[in-house]
Amino acid sequence: MMFQLIMVLLLFLFTPKKVVCQGTNTNDGELNFNGGKNLYTTGSANLNNNGLLTLTNSTPRTTGQVFYNRPLQFKDSINGTAYSFSTTFVFAIEFHNGSYGGFGLAFVISPTRGFPISFPRNYLGIFNISNMGYPSNHIVAIELDTTFDQPLGDIDANHVGIDINSLVSDKADSAHYFKDDGTPTNLSLSSGDLMQLWVEYDSKHKQLNVTLHPLLVPKPKIPLLSLQKDLSQYLLEYMYIGFTSATGELTASHYIFDWKFKMNGTVSDINHSRLPKILLEDQLESHSLKRILIISLSVSGAVLVIFLILGLWLFLKKKKLMEVLEDWEVQFGPHRFAYKDLHTATKGFKGTELLGRGGFGKVYKGTLPVSNIEIAVKRVSHDSRQGMREFIAEIATIGRLRHPNLVRLQGYCRHKGELYLVYDCMPKGSLDKLLYHQQPMEILDWSQRFKIIKDVSYGLCYLHEQWVQVIIHRDIKPANILLDHNMNAKLGDFGLAKLYDHGIDPQTSHVAGTLGYISPELSRTGKASTSSAVFALGVVMLEITCGRKPILPRASQSKMVLNDWVLECWENGDIMQVLDHKIGHEYIEKQVALVLKLGLLCSHPVAAMRPSMSSVIQNLDNVVQLPHNLLDIMKDQEIKGGGEAPDSPASRSITPLTFTESFLSRGRACFLIIFAG
Ligand SMILES: *[C@@H]1O[C@H](CO)[C@@H](O)[C@H](O)[C@H]1NC(C)=O
Numbered sequence: 001m002m003f004q005l006i007m008v009l010l011l012f013l014f015t016p017k018k019v020v021c022q023g024t025n026t027n028d029g030e031l032n033f034n035g036g037k038n039l040y041t042t043g044s045a046n047l048n049n050n051g052l053l054t055l056t057n058s059t060p061r062t063t064g065q066v067f068y069n070r071p072l073q074f075k076d077s078i079n080g081t082a083y084s085f086s087t088t089f090v091f092a093i094e095f096h097n098g099s100y101g102g103f104g105l106a107f108v109i110s111p112t113r114g115f116p117i118s119f120p121r122n123y124l125g126i127f128n129i130s131n132m133g134y135p136s137n138h139i140v141a142i143e144l145d146t147t148f149d150q151p152l153g154d155i156d157a158n159h160v161g162i163d164i165n166s167l168v169s170d171k172a173d174s175a176h177y178f179k180d181d182g183t184p185t186n187l188s189l190s191s192g193d194l195m196q197l198w199v200e201y202d203s204k205h206k207q208l209n210v211t212l213h214p215l216l217v218p219k220p221k222i223p224l225l226s227l228q229k230d231l232s233q234y235l236l237e238y239m240y241i242g243f244t245s246a247t248g249e250l251t252a253s254h255y256i257f258d259w260k261f262k263m264n265g266t267v268s269d270i271n272h273s274r275l276p277k278i279l280l281e282d283q284l285e286s287h288s289l290k291r292i293l294i295i296s297l298s299v300s301g302a303v304l305v306i307f308l309i310l311g312l313w314l315f316l317k318k319k320k321l322m323e324v325l326e327d328w329e330v331q332f333g334p335h336r337f338a339y340k341d342l343h344t345a346t347k348g349f350k351g352t353e354l355l356g357r358g359g360f361g362k363v364y365k366g367t368l369p370v371s372n373i374e375i376a377v378k379r380v381s382h383d384s385r386q387g388m389r390e391f392i393a394e395i396a397t398i399g400r401l402r403h404p405n406l407v408r409l410q411g412y413c414r415h416k417g418e419l420y421l422v423y424d425c426m427p428k429g430s431l432d433k434l435l436y437h438q439q440p441m442e443i444l445d446w447s448q449r450f451k452i453i454k455d456v457s458y459g460l461c462y463l464h465e466q467w468v469q470v471i472i473h474r475d476i477k478p479a480n481i482l483l484d485h486n487m488n489a490k491l492g493d494f495g496l497a498k499l500y501d502h503g504i505d506p507q508t509s510h511v512a513g514t515l516g517y518i519s520p521e522l523s524r525t526g527k528a529s530t531s532s533a534v535f536a537l538g539v540v541m542l543e544i545t546c547g548r549k550p551i552l553p554r555a556s557q558s559k560m561v562l563n564d565w566v567l568e569c570w571e572n573g574d575i576m577q578v579l580d581h582k583i584g585h586e587y588i589e590k591q592v593a594l595v596l597k598l599g600l601l602c603s604h605p606v607a608a609m610r611p612s613m614s615s616v617i618q619n620l621d622n623v624v625q626l627p628h629n630l631l632d633i634m635k636d637q638e639i640k641g642g643g644e645a646p647d648s649p650a651s652r653s654i655t656p657l658t659f660t661e662s663f664l665s666r667g668r669a670c671f672l673i674i675f676a677g
């Protein structure tokens with residue numbers, strides 16, 4: 001770093017200082033952004049006087065973007081073939097929190113000049129949770145990623161990747177370059193050293209090359225990444241080019257020193273003598289303590305004393321809002337929120353911001369400062385610090401789960417014996433409210449209900465079969481199914497019971513879930529499994545279709561237990577009779593019958609007869625038909641599985657779960673994660 005600094009300064013000093021006209025468009029069609037002309041900045045991005053672009057600074061959870069003002073024609077308007085192009089830029093990334101920081105920067109080719117509705121952190125300010133991976137994005141990006149995010153397929157916390165429409169890279173590799181003799185040399189993106197990146201697309205060979213190297217090493221002949229892909233199908237005719245960057249709880253400065261772009265050809269190398277001369281000044285700025293000292297020494301002692309007292313007062317005032325960060329928590333960095341921010345977001349946990357009360361604590365809505373992202377904060381009091389570390393490790397794990405049908409846990413915060421869990425905000429609330437306390441305007445029609453059933457099934461399938469660990473949701477029921485403003489359903493939070501598990505005498509542990517959704521074998525053995533979750537899902541399918549609770553204690557014998565009633569109606573040849581009357585006449589009879597029959601199969605009393613989540617999805621998607629002798633299977637097994645008394649409808653109260661265990665299954669570590677709401 002020091003070496004480069006001196007080099008840059010030396011070069012600067014020995015260059016004759018004449019005013020150079022740094023137009024952006026040189027005569028050979030090369031765009032040169034030296035000096036920052038014609039650039040448009042948003043968010044935390046800032047262009048300083050001498051041409052240095054700072055995308056993010058030490059502000060947490062921000063995004064910063066800079067784009068070339070005008071769109072460029074990337075494709076032939078007649079045959080739609082993407083032109084060749086090449087670009088190169090000099091950048092540096094500096095972490096603020098020791099060896100942790102985030103989240104990286106990306107060069108982007110995008111249909112829009114900036115991304116107004118994007119998320120910070122690992123979304124790098126490009127995507128948000130609802131548009132990841134969509135072909136309609138038309139985004140090609142080269143990411144310089146400094147955090148390790150497993151669900152996004154990251155290989156490590158120091159890689160370069162080619163991203164098309166999604167942050168899951170089409171191709172990625174750890175940061176390194178090849179010397180002339182072909183030996184690889186590792187680089188650290190976050191070293192603060194100046195590095196140069198080249199992105200070159202060859203229209204004829206449909207090849208995209210990305211080459212990284214330290215500033216003072218000439219461009220290597222062998223690229224870091226080479227992707228064989230025709231970009232014509234992803235790019236629109238006119239596209240904007242620029243950079244985007246984001247921070248999380250941990251921050252980093254992302255700088256762009258110089259940038260060139262050329263359509264239909266190869267850009268020339270960057271002239272080192274023209275790089276902005278900022279490093280020294282900036283370093284001084286960042287060490288504001290030094291400044292304070294200098295200022296302090298130059299003023300009289302009295303002023304100094306006042307200054308210190310004032311400083312101490314401010315410090316103590318600030319400390320009141322600060323939480324204690326323990327050593328081990330540093331590694332969970334991205335998932336930690338500052339108490340101050342949550343306090344501001346929820347207006348000091350004001351009563352008017354209260355969304356509801358769960359089994360473990362109150363839930364508040366809030367809007368995060370700076371990013372304006374809406375969140376839901378669950379406030380849980382805990383007095384034992386015992387088990388906290390394991391619990392938070394688990395929170396970090398759950399926080400990495402990303403699926404459109406799971407409510408995302410964004411992170412947590414500890415403050416004065418209370419734990420705060422931060423979730424994505426779900427504006428439409430929970431399904432039980434929509435099913436049972438609805439206004440006439442908000443009655444769910446069949447297509448909405450069917451979509452909710454599918455959404456929840458996708459979410460559960462992800463937990464059971466698609467993530468690295470098997471995660472068992474212990475409390476699937478309408479109250480834990482939440483809806484976003486587009487009526488997409490998401491499975492609600494899990495993992496909380498783990499906190500309460502520690503320090504509880506195993507002798508007194510009792511199995512619980514919510515009555516009506518507990519499978520017979522779970523109530524007998526207390527061992528939750530994927531098939532007991534499928535049971536609960538089956539009951540929920542029937543409940544959504546019939547618009548009634550699984551157990552109605554005061555109903556007639558035949559109607560009391562939902563499953564029995566549906567099965568009976570089916571045997572009597574009129575399964576449609578159970579359909580919620582509120583749905584009206586607009587429904588597809590085949591779909592309704594499918595859901596009812598599948599619901600019955602899923603909530604089969606014998607665990608072995610229940611389908612896996614992937615086959616549930618196949619049935620719902622109509623890829624695979626239900627067995628034609630299903631009714632026989634249901635009746636037959638009822639006899640074999642006899643003696644399974646239906647759950648007693650005595651108590652409908654929600655009992656918190658106090659039970660957890662882990663075991664090995666299918667060669668994968670399987671954590672049993674319990675939720676209680
Ligand atoms: C598309 O048109 C351009 C010129 O208009 C031409 O150079 C290019 O070869 C054409 N590509 C194909 C695949 O026809």
Ligand SMILES: *[C@@H]1O[C@H](CO)[C@@H](O)[C@H](O)[C@H]1NC(C)=O
Pocket residue numbers: 058059060096097249250251333
């Ligand atoms: C990271 O460093 C920045 C700048 O020094 C600071 O504002 C922020 O609070 C730090 N974050 C953590 C989690 O320590």
Ligand SMILES: *[C@@H]1O[C@H](CO)[C@@H](O)[C@H](O)[C@H]1NC(C)=O
Pocket residue numbers: 116117118127128129130131
């Ligand atoms: C995500 O971004 C897209 C496009 O910018 C926007 O239409 C959509 O509303 C955003 N979704 C969220 C949840 O912010």
Ligand SMILES: *[C@@H]1O[C@H](CO)[C@@H](O)[C@H](O)[C@H]1NC(C)=O
Pocket residue numbers: 156174186
């Ligand atoms: C370079 O990085 C790779 C991947 O991070 C690692 O496997 C390798 O050991 C590193 N090589 C050296 C010489 O540090």
Ligand SMILES: *[C@@H]1O[C@H](CO)[C@@H](O)[C@H](O)[C@H]1NC(C)=O
Pocket residue numbers: 200201202207208209222223226
């Ligand atoms: C990309 O790299 C390969 C070598 O891996 C090279 O043959 C090809 O010419 C390069 N293409 C461009 C556009 O630089």
Ligand SMILES: *[C@@H]1O[C@H](CO)[C@@H](O)[C@H](O)[C@H]1NC(C)=O
Pocket residue numbers: 029083263264
């Ligand atoms: C790139 O080349 C095509 C023809 O192959 C031409 O139509 C287009 O104007 C060129 N674009 C630029 C920016 O020079």
Ligand SMILES: *[C@@H]1O[C@H](CO)[C@@H](O)[C@H](O)[C@H]1NC(C)=O
Pocket residue numbers: 015020271272273274
């Ligand atoms: C680099 O820029 C300096 C000053 O702007 C100029 O004198 C020099 O010729 C340039 N070098 C190259 C290789 O273009």
